Amino acid sequence: MSTDTASVASFGAVGLTCPTPVSIHDRIVLGHGSGGKLSAQLFRERILPHFQNEVLQRQEDGAVVALGGAQIVLSTDTFVVQPLEFPGGDIGSLAVHGTVNDIAMMGARAAHLTVGFVIEEGLPTVVLDRIVSSMAAAARAVNVTIVAGDTKVVERGKGDGLFINTTGIGLLDPAFTPSAHRAAVGDVILLSGAIGRHGMAIMAAREAIGFDTTITSDTAALWPLVELLRCATDSNVHVLRDPTRGGVASALNEIAAMSRTGMLLDEPSLPIPGDVMAACEMLGLDPMYVANEGVLVALVPPEYAALALTALRTHPLGVDAASIGRVVAEHPGLVVMKTHVGGTRIVDLLPGDQLPRIC
C-alpha cells in the first residue's frame, strides 16, 4: 500500500515550503476493497452521503423495493478475483453464486440475473468460453436465468483479464424477512459449514504463495440451505449472512453493529478444516477473517436451534454445520470469543485486508 503521497504546502512570498503528509484517505488504497473497516468507512463517508435513501442505509446484502405491487429484492456484486480459475471454481461460477447468495440472505430465491463483462484486450477466447460456460452451468443449477448482459473491452494493462458484474432480482415473501437488524438476545449463532476454504484456495492458487494444498473453494449456491432453515424453524430465522470478504468475523461484527447486540462465540466449536488451519498458521492468517463463498451464518431463536442444525446437516453443503455461539445483552456491538484456553478476546473488524481480490 504505497499510495501515500506527500504534498507541499507553500507559504507565499517567503517561499517557505513544508512537506505535509497526506492521509491515505486522499487516495483509494487496496484496503478500501477489503470488506473491513476501510471498506465500511469508504461506503459510509464517500458513497452513502451522496445516495442517501432509506433502502441503501439499511446496508443489507440486498435492497428491497416495491414495484408493480411486488416486493422485489435486488442485489449487485462485481467480481475481480485473481486467478480467474482456481481449485473448486472460477470467476464465472463465483459471480453467479455470489449474487444468488446475497439475495438468498434476504430470504428470497434469485429469479433472474444480469451480467456485465469488462474484458482486457488479449484475453484468450478459450478462457472466456470456459468461464461463460461455467456461469451458465451455475445459473442452470439454481434455476436462475441470465436475461441481460453487456460486454466492454479495455486495452491491455487497463484491466486484469476479466471482471464480471452480476445483478440479480428475486421476489420477497413478506412472511420471511431475515435481516442483519433482527438479531435478538438469546439467538443461537449457526454456521452452515467449515470456514476459510475459499480464501485459502485462492491464496494457494496464486503462484507467488507457493504452498502445496488440496484446499478447494467452497463456492456454492446457498438457497437450498435457506429453504431447509425456513422449513425447520417455521420461518423463524432472524438473520442470514454469507461471510464472504472479511470472513465470519466481519459478518458477525456487522450484525452486532446493525442490531446493537453482543455476540459471544465459542472457539472450540468453530468448524475449521485441518488443512485450512495449517495453511493459515503457516501464513499468519486468522481463519475467522478468511472469505467463504458457500457458507452462511444463521441466527435463530434458541428453541429452533437444534432443529435448524439438524436440517442443515441433511444437505451436502451443511454436513459440517455447527452452533458457534449466541447473541448476548452484554457488550452490544462487540463480538467476543471464549478461546480454547478459557480466556476471552475481542474479534474486531480488521482495518484492511488479509487477502485482496478474493471475490
Next chain:
Amino acid sequence: MSTDTASVASFGAVGLTCPTPVSIHDRIVLGHGSGGKLSAQLFRERILPHFQNEVLQRQEDGAVVALGGAQIVLSTDTFVVQPLEFPGGDIGSLAVHGTVNDIAMMGARAAHLTVGFVIEEGLPTVVLDRIVSSMAAAARAVNVTIVAGDTKVVERGKGDGLFINTTGIGLLDPAFTPSAHRAAVGDVILLSGAIGRHGMAIMAAREAIGFDTTITSDTAALWPLVELLRCATDSNVHVLRDPTRGGVASALNEIAAMSRTGMLLDEPSLPIPGDVMAACEMLGLDPMYVANEGVLVALVPPEYAALALTALRTHPLGVDAASIGRVVAEHPGLVVMKTHVGGTRIVDLLPGDQLPRIC
C-alpha cells in the same frame, strides 16, 4: 489492434514447422467492445449459446421478465469511458443516463438502480467524490433511487481509475412496448437531436488528439422525450433505440436486422452540428458511427410522424429533432442512404470501432 499472435504448428518427427496465423478470434481485441460487427459476433458466438433463453435472444436494450405479477424491465451496462471527466459530463452521470435510457427505450421509466464500482488503487478520493456526487445528481434529476451498491479495489495497473456498472429496473406498461422487432414498412424514422456530440467530445478530451473544440457530450436522460412521444402518438411508437456505441448507423442496422425490414435514409436531413462535422472530417470519421448519449431513434407510423416531431421539439433535448428517413420493403436488413449528391450508399455495420471506450 496488435493482438494477433502467430502459433507454430509442428509436424512431428521431420521437425517441419510452419507459422500459422491465428485468427483474431483466438483472443479478445478492442473491436469486440465496439458495438459493431465484432461485438455482435462475440455475443452471438461466445455468450448467447451458453445462456440460451428467450429473453436474452430478443437482444433488446433491456429484458422483460415477469415477477410477482409485474412485468419488469431489467437492463445492465458497465461504463469504462476515458477520460473519467469530459466536457458535458463524467462517467458517473453517464452511468446513470446510460441505464436509465436503455430502460426508457423499452418504454419504461427506470425506478431503481444498483451500482458497482471497480476502483484502481491510487484514484484520488476527490475524483471519486465528484463522480459519485454527479451520479447522485443525475439520479435525482430523473427520480431514480440507487438502492444497492458494491465497491471493489484492484491494484495499480490492473484497472483504469474507475469502472462503473449500473443495473436498473422499471415497470413495464403492457400498453406501451416499443421494440426493435416492431419496425414496419412505412414507419418514419425520427432522430430526437443532433448526432455525434458524445463521441467527439470524448475524442477531443483525450490529450493525444489535440484539436481544440467546444463540443460537449450530449449525455442526458431520455425518459422525458419518451413520455412526449407516447402522448403524441397515442402509444403508437414502434421502435425506440438510443444510438450509443456504434452510433446511428449501428442502431439502425440492428433494427433492420431484427425486424427484417429495409431502412432508407436521406443524408441532407441528418442533424449534424457544424463543429462535429468539422472534427469528423479532420479525423476521417463518419458521424453516423459516432456515439450519442442523449439522442434517441424513434420509428413511428407515418400518420403520427408530424405530431411526434412537433412533440419532440417542445423539449430542450429535442430542439434539433428531425425526420431522417423511412422503413421500406426493399433490401430487408439493409440500411441505405440517399446521399447529398443524389446517389445511394449502403450504411453497413463497421467491423470494429472508430473510437474505443466512449462509454
